[in-house]
Structure formats: C-alpha cells, structure tokens
Amino acid sequence: MRRFFGVLVLFLLIPFIQTNEIAAAENAHGPIYLGFEPADSVLDPNRPIIYLIREGGEKVYSINYKTGEMKTVNLPYPTTKLEIYQNKLVLIQHKMSHDRFNFGSYVGAIAIVDTDTFKLDRVFDIEADPFDIAVDKDGYLYVTQGSGQWETIKAYSLKDGQEVPNAEGLATIYYQSTIYYNEMYNKIYTITEEVSPRDTTAHEVNKGTLISGYDSSYHGDYFLTNQLKITPDGLRMYNNSGIVFLLASLRYGDMEFHYDLGKKYNDYAFNIKDSRIYAANVDGGIDVYSYKNHDFLYSIKSSAITKKLHYRDGLISIYLENNRYYLDYSPIFGDQKASIVFEGDYLNSINHKHPMARLNIKQEVPLLRKEANGSYTVFKQLKKGENYRTFAVEGNYYHLGGGYYVKHENNKMGLMIGRLVIRKETTLYSPNGKPYRSVKTNELIRVYSYDKNKFDVGGGYYIKNDRNVEFYVGFVTMLQDTKLYSPSGEIHKTLKKGESFRVYSIDENKFKVGGGYYITDNKNQVSYMKN
Numbered sequence: 001m002r003r004f005f006g007v008l009v010l011f012l013l014i015p016f017i018q019t020n021e022i023a024a025a026e027n028a029h030g031p032i033y034l035g036f037e038p039a040d041s042v043l044d045p046n047r048p049i050i051y052l053i054r055e056g057g058e059k060v061y062s063i064n065y066k067t068g069e070m071k072t073v074n075l076p077y078p079t080t081k082l083e084i085y086q087n088k089l090v091l092i093q094h095k096m097s098h099d100r101f102n103f104g105s106y107v108g109a110i111a112i113v114d115t116d117t118f119k120l121d122r123v124f125d126i127e128a129d130p131f132d133i134a135v136d137k138d139g140y141l142y143v144t145q146g147s148g149q150w151e152t153i154k155a156y157s158l159k160d161g162q163e164v165p166n167a168e169g170l171a172t173i174y175y176q177s178t179i180y181y182n183e184m185y186n187k188i189y190t191i192t193e194e195v196s197p198r199d200t201t202a203h204e205v206n207k208g209t210l211i212s213g214y215d216s217s218y219h220g221d222y223f224l225t226n227q228l229k230i231t232p233d234g235l236r237m238y239n240n241s242g243i244v245f246l247l248a249s250l251r252y253g254d255m256e257f258h259y260d261l262g263k264k265y266n267d268y269a270f271n272i273k274d275s276r277i278y279a280a281n282v283d284g285g286i287d288v289y290s291y292k293n294h295d296f297l298y299s300i301k302s303s304a305i306t307k308k309l310h311y312r313d314g315l316i317s318i319y320l321e322n323n324r325y326y327l328d329y330s331p332i333f334g335d336q337k338a339s340i341v342f343e344g345d346y347l348n349s350i351n352h353k354h355p356m357a358r359l360n361i362k363q364e365v366p367l368l369r370k371e372a373n374g375s376y377t378v379f380k381q382l383k384k385g386e387n388y389r390t391f392a393v394e395g396n397y398y399h400l401g402g403g404y405y406v407k408h409e410n411n412k413m414g415l416m417i418g419r420l421v422i423r424k425e426t427t428l429y430s431p432n433g434k435p436y437r438s439v440k441t442n443e444l445i446r447v448y449s450y451d452k453n454k455f456d457v458g459g460g461y462y463i464k465n466d467r468n469v470e471f472y473v474g475f476v477t478m479l480q481d482t483k484l485y486s487p488s489g490e491i492h493k494t495l496k497k498g499e500s501f502r503v504y505s506i507d508e509n510k511f512k513v514g515g516g517y518y519i520t521d522n523k524n525q526v527s528y529m530k531n
Helices: 002-027
Strands: 038-043 049-054 057-064 070-079 082-085 088-094 108-114 119-126 130-135 140-145 150-152 154-157 172-174 178-182 187-191 200-206 209-215 228-230 236-239 243-246 256-260 265-271 276-281 286-290 296-300 305-311 315-321 324-330 357-361 365-370 376-382 387-390 392-394 397-401 404-407 413-416 418-422 426-429 435-439 444-447 454-458 461-464 469-472 474-478 482-485 491-495 500-503 505-507 510-514 517-520 526-530
Touching: 038 082, 038 305, 038 315, 049 082, 070 108, 070 119, 082 130, 088 130, 108 130, 119 154, 140 150, 140 178, 178 228, 187 228, 228 265, 276 305, 276 315, 296 357, 324 444, 376 404, 387 397, 500 510
Parallel strands: 130 178, 265 305
Antiparallel strands: 038 049, 049 057, 057 070, 070 088, 082 088, 088 108, 108 119, 130 140, 140 154, 150 172, 178 187, 187 200, 200 209, 228 236, 236 243, 243 256, 265 276, 276 286, 286 296, 305 315, 315 324, 357 387, 357 413, 365 376, 365 404, 392 397, 397 404, 418 444, 418 469, 426 435, 426 461, 444 454, 454 461, 474 500, 474 526, 482 491, 482 517, 505 510, 510 517
C-alpha cells in the first residue's frame, strides 16, 4: 500500500514538475542571441546589466547578462557611442553626416538615459559633430569632432549641458580621433584615425578644462589602431594592435612602451585581483595572459570571434559565431587547473555524434593518428593555448574526431565537460573542504568532472551535487521555427527562430531541454553549441 501511494503521489506531481522545469528551460537563455552587431557597450556599475547600441541605431538596449531580460529605450537621433556616469547613460546624437571638407558650423546632441528607471531623461544640443566621447570623474563630457580636419575637443557639464571653454591651441586635435579617460591620473588620451602614422596625445583635465597636452614620444615606431583599453588601475594602455604602454602622472614616463603581445585583438578585459588579461583575438578565441608578466596561459571560446569584452566576477563577452551575434556571461575561478575524469555518469552516457567536451592544451603535446592495427603514430604537435572539440574518452586517450587522438598527460591539458546553472544560492568549497564563498542564483560555472556527490569546477574547488544546481552540456539555437516535444513524444509547442535553450543532456538524436521535453537533432533546423 505504501509503494502504491508513493507511485500515486509521483504520478500526480509529474505534470507540475514538468511545467516548472520547461518554464525554467524557456527562460534559460545561456548565450543570448542579439540579432544585431553591437557598436558599443558599457556595464552598469551596480547591476548585472550591459547596455548596447547598434551603429546608427536610434535605440539603446539594456540586457541582464545573467537572466537574459532585455529592454529598449528609443532615442530621437542616431547614435554610435555611449558612456556611463553614475546612474546615467550618455549617448552621442547625430544631427549631421561626417564630412572632412565641412569646416563648420556643426550641430549635434547628447542624450541622457536614467539607468534606474531606464527612461530617456533629457537631450541637450552641442556645437559639435560628435565622433567619440569620454566622461571624467566629475561629470564632464569631452567630445571629439567627426567633421573638418584640425578641430577642437569640446567639453560640457553633464549637470546643465553648458560648454566649458578651452584654449583653441591646447584643445586642437585631428578630426575623427578616438578618446579615452584615465581616472587614475585624471587625463584624457586621444588617438588619430587618418593621420599616418597614428599619434597618441594626452591632456590633463580639471572639470572640463584642458590643463596641458603632449604627444607620445613614439611616431611610427609601433603599428597602432585607434582602439585601446586602459586598465582599471590606470597604469597601462593596451592598444588593439597588441602594443602595451605604461601610463604615468607626469609627462616623463607617460605612454612609454612596455610590451608587444604579438597579436591583434578586438578588445580586452582585466581581472587585476587574479592577475589576468583577457584578449579577444581577431582570428578567434580569447587569449588569457598573466597581468603580472604577460605570460600566455590558455585560450577559451576558440570557435567564436569575440568582438567586445568586460569583466565583473567573470567574463561578459559579445561574440560572432556562425554569422550570429551572442552575449555570454562566464564566471571564472582561479587558473582553471582542471582535474581529468575517465569514468562516471557523464562519459558513460555519450551516445551521440556531438562533442562531449573541450580539450584545452596547456603544454605542447603530440596529436596522434590511430592506425588500422591499433597503434598510434605522431601526426603533428598541438600548441599551448589551442582548444579542440572532444568526442569521446577511450581509455587513456581523448578522441578528437576521425582517427585522431591525444593521450592524457597530467598538467598538460584540461577537459571541460559542461556547466552548472545555480537554481538556488549554494556554497563553493575550496580544495580543503572549507566554504570558499556563496554562489548566487543564476550564476553559470564551468564543470570539469563530477560524481554523485560533487561537481569539480577547477583548481580543486567544488560544488555539491544536489537540487540547488543543474548540470548542462551546451545550448541549442533555432535556425528556423522548430517543434518542442513533450516527454510522451507529442508536439508541445513551436519554438521561434532565434530562440536559444540550455541542453541538459543529449540522448541519441534528442536535445533534452528540461522536464523530459526535447528538441529533435536536425542540422537544418537547429544549431548545437558545446559549452
């Protein structure tokens, strides 16, 4: 009777369990499909929100990178750049086209959006054709010109929109220069676009007033782009050409050559606390360096071309994959020193053709080809920092597809099998078994192995395997309208093109998206992406 009662209770609960889980799956965006190429992005200082604009668009987008919630605000004019100051978004508003042969007069505007209400606060006109902007710690806006040739940097108070006058000789730079603010030394740096060789200029500022200005001592010594990032500590400048300069409070020592990364990058993000530099390689992947000495450590997201990067308790990245733009948030712990597992529920469950893991090469190792007689011969050497899709683990070998394998060697490689999504706040434990920190609801965490008791998240750190967490292996995105099936095999609903869902497991040709619901594997209808 007790057994029958238990079965009856379970039967009565099934519809409610399934409803709750599929609702979670439908709201679990993972990598968020954007549907457009972002032209600029900034992080909210107080919330897990990133603000985006599209080139020449008349909207600003607010996206919660942990939940996927998206909002928009309409703007009166096209925009190309945005900054953030306290709880205000500051956006360029274009009222005219850029023209190098137009020497005035110029008209433009600045839009202010309140981030607390996410509504347009006000718009004020400026006597400039704005090309780029920067905001200082005191709330003063600096604007470079998009028209003319030799033009002045304009400065305005965000409080009342009034212009701060500056000496023409001191404020004059070449048009279409990009501009960056360094709070550490209260300076703005500009870099030319059309002048060859490109030149970098520094100006000390004080509440909108340009105090002094000087050029870099290098003129054509290093190839530079007009895009760069200043580190959060204000001590370095990373040009997208891979050239690194030291910054200083005085002219002597400012913009001094420091290092050449030897590669070109789209963007950078910095984790100063853990001494990490994340660099979005123009050829794909994110290269990770030591901030202390620029040692190359490893690469991640090798299958995508990352366009923009931010860091806050993890990486926020905007990347291009299969001609589609995505936003992704990835919490990161320590050095990613992952342990390797060769058995267990996950590896034993592989019964499909998709990659089951990503193999990260930490030291040079041979790629082996399996011969007809079962022996292995060296095909070539795999380099440090490379990543490879892994389809199976056969004994002590990783199968990379076809007849190619890598033999496991401790400390020379790492295998990431999936991620956890935190359903309810839980605890991250250190290798000694003591609580390390709380892990918040909706955080996403890399997993390197697991058993019935815990998930290994790298470096010996772990999270208990219980109902507070869910393990998933990747994401599936609809390439066209696609059927979602119920556990009984009936059509539950139609999913729309562009929607993306977490995949908790793959069973032959079924992508399991929660509660027993599944999507059929069809390369013409869906695209699967391994974590």
